[in-house]
Amino acid sequence: MSYDLLVFDPKSAPRDEDDFFEWLEEEDVDEPSDGEGGTSPNGLPENLNAFYNLLRRKFPPLDGPHATHDDESNLMITDYYMGKYTIEMGFSWDVADIARRAVIEAAIETGVGFYSSSDDDGVAFDRNDLKKMER
Numbered sequence: 001m002s003y004d005l006l007v008f009d010p011k012s013a014p015r016d017e018d019d020f021f022e023w024l025e026e027e028d029v030d031e032p033s034d035g036e037g038g039t040s041p042n043g044l045p046e047n048l049n050a051f052y053n054l055l056r057r058k059f060p061p062l063d064g065p066h067a068t069h070d071d072e073s074n075l076m077i078t079d080y081y082m083g084k085y086t087i088e089m090g091f092s093w094d095v096a097d098i099a100r101r102a103v104i105e106a107a108i109e110t111g112v113g114f115y116s117s118s119d120d121d122g123v124a125f126d127r128n129d130l131k132k133m134e135r
Contacts, residue, residue: 002079002090003118005103009045010113010125012085020123024115027083038081048087051110052080058102059091104130 006024014020041052059078060068068077078099079090091099100116107114107130114124114133124130 001093003093003096003099004088004090004116005099006086006088006115006117007048007051007103007107007112008087008115009048009085010111012045013113013125015125017123020115024086027086038083041082041087043084044082044087045085047110047112048082048085051106051112052082052087054106054110055089055102056080059089059099101134104134 008024008027014023041049044052055078056066059076060066060074061080062077064080068074075092075094077092081088089099089103096118100119104114104124107124108127111127113126114130115122121133124133
């Protein structure tokens, strides 16, 4: 079981929370953005690509073109899945607080939305929402 966070392109997502979760279910079954099984950022909107490039420096991907060949016991290795307008991330629970802070900081910097299926925070559609979620 992992600590799961998600970022999304806020221009592509509905602002109503009920509509958002319906959209998110559809996004999960869509073809990945990359044509490579969801492990490559190819085809992502620019803001999500920028987010991924920031975050992967601290949390290297388990799979895909930027996968690290470090020891898999490295707690920072992260499972990324790229949808058309989303990036889902699975982190080790041992780094949950560090991951959450890093994801929110990178989301603020790159202008992407944020949702945590592992916490009960709701959805952050913009920087103001994200700043309220900073701990």
